[in-house]
Amino acid sequence: MxxxxxxxxxxxxxxxxxxxxxxxxxxxxxxxxxxxxxxxxxxxxxxxxxxxxxxxxxxxxxxxxxxxxxxxxxxxxxxxxxxxxxxxxxxxxxxxxxxxxxxxxxxxxxxxxxxxxxxxxxxxxxxxRETDFVAGLPVDDAGEVGGDPGPHTALGVFLGLKAAVKRKLGRDTLDGVHVALQGAGSVASHLARHCAGEGARISVADIDAAKVEALAAEVGGTVVDPAEILSIEADVLSPCALGAILNEESIAALNAPIIAGAANNQLARPEDGQRLVARDILYAPDYVINAGGIINVSTEYLDDGGHELVRQRIDAIPGRLDRIWDESDASGRDPAAVADSMAQRLIGRA
Missing domain, CATH: 3.40.50.10860 (Leucine Dehydrogenase, chain A, domain 1)
Structure with missing residues (x-):
C-alpha cells in the first residue's frame, strides 16, 4: 500500500x-x-x-x-x-x-x-462570505492594496525577464527582443503589454483561439500553434500557462537562450535544471520571478503597508535573480537548485 x-x-x-x-x-x-x-x-x-x-x-x-x-x-x-x-x-x-x-x-x-x-x-x-482567511478581494478605495494579483505577477515577471535579457544578451531594453509567450491568460496578457510597450516583438500561443487572436491583435504580435511555441526561435521563451513543460524532450528542442515566465513548476524534474545549463540556456526560477502576485496578496492580507511597499518588494525580484545566477555561475549548480537551497534554508529545512 x-x-x-x-x-x-x-x-x-x-x-x-x-x-x-x-x-x-x-x-x-x-x-x-x-x-x-x-x-x-x-x-x-x-x-x-x-x-x-x-x-x-x-x-x-x-x-x-x-x-x-x-x-x-x-x-x-x-x-x-x-x-x-x-x-x-x-x-x-x-x-x-x-x-x-x-x-x-x-x-x-x-x-x-x-x-x-x-x-x-x-x-x-x-x-x-464563509471565511476571513482569503485575499485577492476588490478594494473600495484606490489607495488600498488588494484586487486581482495577476497584474502584479506580470509586473514582476516583466522586470525579471528584463534582468535575464540584460544578463544573457547584454541589452538594457526589450526593444527588438523576440518574446515567445506560452499562454494568453490574464498574467500573460499583462506581460505581453509590458513587453510590447518597450518595443519587444511578441509571438503568442494558447489553446483558446479567440483569446490568443485578440491578444496578438492588441500587441501587434503573431499567433503561433500551441504545439510549436516551445521550439520557436526567439530570444526569450516565457511559459505562462501550466507547469511541468520543461522536460528532457522539450529542452532538447528549445530555440531560445532565456526561459523567463510566470507558470509555476516549469521544470518537470529537478534534473531538468541542469539540462538547461548544459544547453547554455538561462533559466529564471519560476517561484522567484513570479512572486509579484503573492507579494500583493500578502500586503493586503497582513495590512502591513501600501502600494509603495508592494512595488518596493516587486522591484527586488531582479536583484534576487541576479544573486541566484551569480551563485549558479560560481558553484556550477543550476539556478533552480540554487534557489531551492536558498529557500530551504529560509524555511528551516536546509
Missing amino acids: TFIWDRPNFDAHEAVHIVTDPASGLRAIIAMHSTHLGPAAGGTRFWHYADDGDAMTDVLRLSRGMSYKNAMAGLPLGGGKAVILADAAKTKTPELLAAFGRAVDRLGGNYVTAEDVGMSVSDMIAIS
Whole structure:
C-alpha cells in the first residue's frame, strides 16, 4: 500500500486535507507545506484533472512552490495551495464555493487562499462570505492594496525577464527582443503589454483561439500553434500557462537562450535544471520571478503597508535573480537548485 507521504512530491508537508461536500459536489485538496514563517498562503486552482492522482501531484508541487516563493520574497508567510477538482464541464456553483469557503474556515487561519488558475475575484468574494482567511478581494478605495494579483505577477515577471535579457544578451531594453509567450491568460496578457510597450516583438500561443487572436491583435504580435511555441526561435521563451513543460524532450528542442515566465513548476524534474545549463540556456526560477502576485496578496492580507511597499518588494525580484545566477555561475549548480537551497534554508529545512 502506498501512503501519501510515500509520494515523490510529498516533501514532508505539514498537512494535506481532503475535502468533500456531497450536497454541493465539492471535491478539493488543501495542502500546507510549511508554516515555519507564517500561515500557509497560496491560491486555489479550479481545474478538471484526468486523474485524481494528477490533482494530488499538482497540489503538492504547488504548495511546496509557495513555501519557497514566499520565503524567497521575504514574506512572513508559509506555503500552501488548494485545488478544486472540477468536473469535465468545469461546473462552478455558489454552493460549491460556499462549501470550499467553509472548509478553509475550519482550518482556523493556518491556510490563507486567493486566486489561481480558474478562479476570479468574484469567486474570492463568494468564498469570503464563509471565511476571513482569503485575499485577492476588490478594494473600495484606490489607495488600498488588494484586487486581482495577476497584474502584479506580470509586473514582476516583466522586470525579471528584463534582468535575464540584460544578463544573457547584454541589452538594457526589450526593444527588438523576440518574446515567445506560452499562454494568453490574464498574467500573460499583462506581460505581453509590458513587453510590447518597450518595443519587444511578441509571438503568442494558447489553446483558446479567440483569446490568443485578440491578444496578438492588441500587441501587434503573431499567433503561433500551441504545439510549436516551445521550439520557436526567439530570444526569450516565457511559459505562462501550466507547469511541468520543461522536460528532457522539450529542452532538447528549445530555440531560445532565456526561459523567463510566470507558470509555476516549469521544470518537470529537478534534473531538468541542469539540462538547461548544459544547453547554455538561462533559466529564471519560476517561484522567484513570479512572486509579484503573492507579494500583493500578502500586503493586503497582513495590512502591513501600501502600494509603495508592494512595488518596493516587486522591484527586488531582479536583484534576487541576479544573486541566484551569480551563485549558479560560481558553484556550477543550476539556478533552480540554487534557489531551492536558498529557500530551504529560509524555511528551516536546509
